[in-house]
Amino acid sequence: MSGVRIRPTKVAEELEKIWVDFENLRNFRLPEEIDGTETIYEGAVRQILVNAYERNAEARRKCIDHYGDSCVACGFNFGITYGEAAEGFIHVHHLQQLSKIGKEYKVDPIGDLRPVCPNCHAMIHVQKEALSIEQVKELLRQANKR
Secondary structure (H helix, E strand, C coil): CCCCCCCHHHHHHHHHHHHHHHHHCCCCCCCHHHCCCCCCCCCCCCCCCCCCCCCCEEEEEEHHHHCCCCCCHHHHHHHHHHHHHHHHCHHHEECCCCHHHCCCCCCHHHHHHHEEEEHHHHHHHHHHCCCCHHHHHHHHHHHCCC
């Protein structure tokens, strides 16, 4: 965010997270502080450098063949809800975060992967320490009690 490039390391990743938190706090304003005439812009281009961990399409297929294409956390199924165009659409979650493993490893599609909808997948990764699927299920149970 600062424009300064640091070689990708664990320290650099932590610094980036701290900087993002700082920027979010620095830009925080109470509702009564917001000027209604303010012009808001989006779409500026900025370059970012991230590590991308390769996913294996065959592992994904085997996971879905085993567990199905419904979310294991909430049961949502794109094909049932949106029809033929969405059949088979689902995210596949790694129970062990690839970023924590930090290297190529032999994946077990049944033991290491689970199909989850994008909403549940986002909740799993909503904080630095990923939530488990069981924790997301519990959040859903609590929400349904309200």
